[in-house]
Amino acid sequence: MVIKNQQDSSPSQWPETAQTLLALMHAQGEVARLSEREQLFRTLLVSVNAVLWAFNWETRQVLYVSPAYERIFGRSADLLLSDYNQWRDSIYPDDLEYAERSLADVLEKGAIENREYRIIAADGQVRWLSDKCFINRQAEPGQPVIIVGIAEDITDKKQMETELQRLATxxxxxxxxxxxxxxxxxxxxxxxxxxxxxxxxxxxxxxxxxxxxxxxxxxxxxxxxxxxxxxxxxxxxxxxxxxxxxxxxxxxxxxxxxxxxxxxxxxxxxxxxxxxxxxxxxxxxxxxxxxxxxxxxxxxxxxxxxxxxxxxxxxxxxxxxxxxxxxxx
Missing domain, CATH: 3.30.70.270 (Reverse transcriptase/Diguanylate cyclase domain)
Incomplete structure (x- = not known):
């Protein structure tokens, strides 16, 4: 057995073994880097106080929503992913028609960057959102139309604007x-x-x-x-x-x-x-x-x-x- 092991570990085979080890180490390093990047990405998503979202226009299905959704809307992201009406039901009634119409406008314009509407959070608080959305222009013909967007809570800004307007008038x-x-x-x-x-x-x-x-x-x-x-x-x-x-x-x-x-x-x-x-x-x-x-x-x-x-x-x-x-x- 000793002689066999010596033969298996002959100097002529060391470069091949070393290369294999280096390849494994490199692969492990790549996995570690990918894991670090994924962790960093998740951390960024959690810390950003804006809702990133993706929506399938044809199936009316929310494909993705970032963690800020639950903080701003106070509602379950899982429920939203399973039922698009969760979004509709959260919009302030007077703003629903505008919010839906402006979302549809993105199909013609490609991007809508000045949407502002109110929502009613789960705790009953009315909040203002600035919701920018863009259509996926890189989709292949025949692929579903995906709209992506970012919704930022601008309630404090709106309250300040209202107060400045009151003071001015x-x-x-x-x-x-x-x-x-x-x-x-x-x-x-x-x-x-x-x-x-x-x-x-x-x-x-x-x-x-x-x-x-x-x-x-x-x-x-x-x-x-x-x-x-x-x-x-x-x-x-x-x-x-x-x-x-x-x-x-x-x-x-x-x-x-x-x-x-x-x-x-x-x-x-x-x-x-x-x-x-x-x-x-x-x-x-x-x-x-x-x-x-x-x-x-x-x-x-x-x-x-x-x-x-x-x-x-x-x-x-x-x-x-x-x-x-x-x-x-």
Whole structure:
């Protein structure tokens, strides 16, 4: 046996044996590297806060979804892979038609990079997604159409945009529209009324003797008066009406689709709401009144500034006539 082993291990066979060993070691190294790459890929997929997905358009089957799906949607990936309706059921109802239509657009355009829609997570939270998708252009003829995409949670970004929009359009003290936003919206309603041939009314409101209120009770109490006026406006006006603070103690309103008679009824309701307000300061109770000027769209009006000017003049006429009244123009 010893002699046989010596013959099997003769020097002439060592190169072949060494090559075999080197080949095995190389193969093991490749396997190890592949395993490391696979582990790295899995780690990356787990850490990325976006959902990677692949979808068979013809069979309506989700072929792949990354681990972030369960974190963002709060739903089972296995259920999604077995039933595409799991995705449909998670979309915010108002956005479902758009989400499906934009997904179909990728067949014609090849890529859709600006899809944004809302989902309802399993915990009931509404989240915004930015969902980019692309069609597989490298598929051979006759092969299934595969759409791949990446869906990113942009809820924080949307909330920040909403807050910035609110700050840019809202009067900080009264939480009603600020002057710039009010007149931008008023111009839009004016153009719409001209195009559609519908009525439009414009109201100006000024708090009577507001300087006396500030001088007697202090500016903090004056701020409270302004806030309560804004609350009365929100309570008295109709849904779709515009209301904003356009100056120190001046407010304005636009009534789309409102005839002069209807607008007067709304203005009178607002007047009554304000007359019922009561304020207390250092044991003293006081109320406030306002003067209003009201006008409506007429032939020859070229822009909303014409209505603003007439309503403003009518408001000052109400002041001259004794205050606490509405003067139509």
């Amino acid at each position: 809202t009067d900080a003290l009264t939480q009603s529209s600020n002057r710039r936003h009010f007149f931008e919206s008023a111009h839009q309603e004016f153009e719409k009324a001209l195009q559609q041939g519908t009525p439009l009314s414009f109201l100006m409101l000024d708090i009577d003797d507001f300087k006396v209120i500030n001088d007697t009770y202090g500016h903090q109490e004056g701020d409270t008066v302004l806030q309560r006026i804004a609350e009365s406006g929100r309570a008295a006006l109709r849904r779709g009406d515009l209301f904003g603070r356009i100056g120190g103690e001046e407010f304005a309103a636009v009534f789309p689709g409102c005839t002069p008679d209807m607008a007067l009824q709304v203005a009178e309701r607002l007047q009554r709401e304000i007359q019922r307000l009561s304020f207390k300061h250092d044991g003293q109770t006081f109320g406030i009144t306002v003067s209003q000027g009201l006008t409506s769209l007429i032939a020859g009006d070229e822009n909303v500034d014409s209505l603003f000017a007439r309503a403003d003049a009518a408001m000052y006429q109400a002041k001259r006539e004794g205050k606490n009244r509405i003067v139509p123009a």
